[in-house]
Amino acid sequence: MKTNLPKNNLKQFLSIETLAFITIAIAVILRMINLGTREFWYDEVLSLLLSTGRYKSYITPGDVPVVLAEYTSVLSLPMETSIHDFFVTMRDLLKNLLGGEPHPPIFFLSQHFWLRLFGNSETAMRSLNTLFSIAAMGGAYGLGKFILGHRGGLFFASLIAISPFYLFHSLNLRMYAPLVLWVILSTWALLNLIKQQNSDISQSRRSQWLWNGLLIIAIAVGLMTFYLYAYWLIILGVLVLYLDRRHWLQYGLRLGFGVLLTMPWVLWGTIKQLRNADLNRFGNAKSTLPPLLKHLQDFANTLGTDVLIGDWATSLDPIIVTIAGCLIILIFVGFSIHLWKKNEQKNLVTVLILGILPILLALIVDITSKKFTLGFGFGRTMIIIVPGCLLLIALWVEKAVSKNWRTLVAGGILLIYLSISIGDLSLRHRSVFRSVAELIAKDVNQPTLIAMNSKAWGHVNRVAYYIPADYPVMLLSQHPADLATNLEKVLKETPDKYSRIVWLNSGYPLWSRLNTEAEVKKEEEKIQQILSSQFQLKETRNLSGTMNLDNFTANLYIRNL
Numbered sequence: 001m002k003t004n005l006p007k008n009n010l011k012q013f014l015s016i017e018t019l020a021f022i023t024i025a026i027a028v029i030l031r032m033i034n035l036g037t038r039e040f041w042y043d044e045v046l047s048l049l050l051s052t053g054r055y056k057s058y059i060t061p062g063d064v065p066v067v068l069a070e071y072t073s074v075l076s077l078p079m080e081t082s083i084h085d086f087f088v089t090m091r092d093l094l095k096n097l098l099g100g101e102p103h104p105p106i107f108f109l110s111q112h113f114w115l116r117l118f119g120n121s122e123t124a125m126r127s128l129n130t131l132f133s134i135a136a137m138g139g140a141y142g143l144g145k146f147i148l149g150h151r152g153g154l155f156f157a158s159l160i161a162i163s164p165f166y167l168f169h170s171l172n173l174r175m176y177a178p179l180v181l182w183v184i185l186s187t188w189a190l191l192n193l194i195k196q197q198n199s200d201i202s203q204s205r206r207s208q209w210l211w212n213g214l215l216i217i218a219i220a221v222g223l224m225t226f227y228l229y230a231y232w233l234i235i236l237g238v239l240v241l242y243l244d245r246r247h248w249l250q251y252g253l254r255l256g257f258g259v260l261l262t263m264p265w266v267l268w269g270t271i272k273q274l275r276n277a278d279l280n281r282f283g284n285a286k287s288t289l290p291p292l293l294k295h296l297q298d299f300a301n302t303l304g305t306d307v308l309i310g311d312w313a314t315s316l317d318p319i320i321v322t323i324a325g326c327l328i329i330l331i332f333v334g335f336s337i338h339l340w341k342k343n344e345q346k347n348l349v350t351v352l353i354l355g356i357l358p359i360l361l362a363l364i365v366d367i368t369s370k371k372f373t374l375g376f377g378f379g380r381t382m383i384i385i386v387p388g389c390l391l392l393i394a395l396w397v398e399k400a401v402s403k404n405w406r407t408l409v410a411g412g413i414l415l416i417y418l419s420i421s422i423g424d425l426s427l428r429h430r431s432v433f434r435s436v437a438e439l440i441a442k443d444v445n446q447p448t449l450i451a452m453n454s455k456a457w458g459h460v461n462r463v464a465y466y467i468p469a470d471y472p473v474m475l476l477s478q479h480p481a482d483l484a485t486n487l488e489k490v491l492k493e494t495p496d497k498y499s500r501i502v503w504l505n506s507g508y509p510l511w512s513r514l515n516t517e518a519e520v521k522k523e524e525e526k527i528q529q530i531l532s533s534q535f536q537l538k539e540t541r542n543l544s545g546t547m548n549l550d551n552f553t554a555n556l557y558i559r560n561l
Contacts, residue, residue, distance in 0.1 A: 015407060019158070020154035020157065020414075023158040023162050024137060024158050027161035027162045030425060031134070034171055035126050035127055035130065036121065037429075038122075039432060039466065040122060040462060041549065042458035042549045043458070044173035044174065045075070045465055046461070050093070050101060051112045052077055052112070053092045054077075056092065056096055058071070061460060061476070064486075067474060068471075069470075071463075071475070072465065072467075074461075074464075075120060076120055093109070097269065101273065102227070102277045104262075106221055106225045107174075107178065110128060111173070114128045129171070129177040130170050132178040133169075133181070135181055136160060136184055141157040143387070144157060144394060148398045152394055155394050156394040158414060160386075162414060162421055163390060164309065164312070165305060165306050165310040166386055169380065176226070179229065180386060183222065183384050187387070189211045190239060191243075193208075193211050194251075196208065197244060197247055215255075216258040216261070218258070219255060219259065220259070223262045228373075231384060233255060235354065235361075237255065242349060242353060298363075302325070304321050305321060306385055306386050307389045308420070310420060310421065311378070312420065339396060347399065348395065351395050352392070355391060356389075358384050358385050362382055430550055431543075434466050435554065436463065436467065439541065439556050440500075448471070449473075449500070450463060450467075450501075450504060452476070452478070453504070454480070454509035454510060459477075460477050480509050483527060484527045500558055500559070502556055503527060503553075503555040504554055505527075505552060505554075505555065506551070508549050535557035537556070540553065540554070541554045
C-alpha cells in the first residue's frame, strides 16, 4: 500500500483537472503581464478614438504641418464642466458611429465608461476585454460541464483560456473578446432551457428566470456588439430544431425577444450605418485564384487561424496558414469519425452545429453574394466558431480517447497551445512609434518635424498617441506621391524653423497612388535629395511589428551647422 502512494499522488497531480487549472492560471497571468507590452495597432487606436466621442474632431492632415499635440488631444475625453456636456459627449459618440463605422455601439460605450474610470493607457483600455475573456473561461466551464461533465468542462475552459487566437483578442482593444463571451453564455442558457423543458423534475421559477434572462440578454448584447452575431442566432435556431423541435415556438419567442431589445438601435442606427458603410471592400480579393478556390482558401485559412495558429497568421506566409487550415480540417474529420464510432452521435452533431455550421453558413453567403467576408481580418469575423471548435476537441478527448492516454493527449494539446501563445507574445513585438518617440527624446527641446508618407488615420493617431504632447513636434502627413513636393515647399517657406526632421517612411501607407516599385523608389530618392541639401542623416531605424501596417523606416536628420 505504501509503495503505491507516490504513484497515486503523481497520477492525481497529473490529472486533466490539475493540468486544466494550471493552464487557466498561466493564461490569466499571461493576460495580466501583457496588457501593455505591445503598442496599439491600427484598429485599436481607432477604437480609442471612437470611444472618446471625439471622432468628428479628427481632421485629416492637410498640405502644411500641424501641431502633433492637436491630434493627441482627440485621443482623450473632451473637457466637461456640466452634466449637459456629458450628454453631449454621449450623443456625439453615438452619432459618430453612423458615419461609416460598421459596428454596433455596445463595445464603444463600455470602453467609453471604462476610459472615464481608468484613463486611456494601453493597460487600462485593454483590461476590460481581459476581464470579459476571464468571464468567458467561467462560462466555458459551465457549458463544457453541461455537455461533458466536470472534467470535460475544466478542459474546455482551459482550451478557451490558452487558445492562441482568443488570447490575442483578449489583449486587443476590439469587440471580439466579449463576443465570444456572449456566444458561450447564450449557448449555455439555451441548452439549460432545453433540458428544463424536457425534464420530469419541476424547475424552480428562479432557475427558469435565470436562464431565460441570460439567454435574452446575451442575444441582445451579442447583436449590439458585432452584427455578424446574427449567424449565431441562426445556429441557436438550428440547435433548437435538432434538440427539441416540438417546442420550437417557445424558444423562438425567447430568441425573438432578445432581437426585439435591439430594435431601437437597428431602426435608428443600423440603417444609417448600412447606408454609409463601405461594403465594396469585401468584394475585392487580392488573389490570382479563381473566386471559388479563393472562397475555399478563406475557409481553410479561417479554421487554421482561429483553431491553431492565432495571430501568427499576420506574420506567416499565407500558404502556411492554408496548410494549417487543411490540417485542422483533416483532424476534425478524424475526430468526428472516431466519435461517431464511439456512439457519441448526439454530442457530436451538437458541437458540429456550434463549431462548423457557422463557418459553412458564412462560406455559402460569401459564394452567393460574391463577397469575401470570411477571409477578412485574419479570421476575426468568424471568431464565433472558436468555442464550438474547441468543444469538439474537448469532446474527442473526453469521450473517444482511451483512459490510459487521455491525460497525456490533453496535456499535449494544452502544451501545443501554450507554446504557440507564449511564442506569439514573447517573439512578436510591436514597438514602432515608441521607438520614434525615443528618437525625438534624445534632444527633446529641438523643434522637430515628422514627415510621414501616409495619411491613414491609424498611422496619424498612433504617432500622436506615443509621442508626448509636450514635445515641440509638428507633423507633415502626406500621401506617398505628394510628400516630396510638399516637404520641399515647407522647407523653402520656413527654412530655419526645424532643427530636426524625422522622415517616417511607411512600407504599407494605404491608399497610395504609387502603383509600381519604381515609382515608390523615385519618390524616396526625391525626399532624400531634398533633405540632404539642408540636413545630415544621423540615424536610421527599421521598425516592424506584427503586421505589414507596422512596417516603417525612421530616418533622423539633423540640420547642417
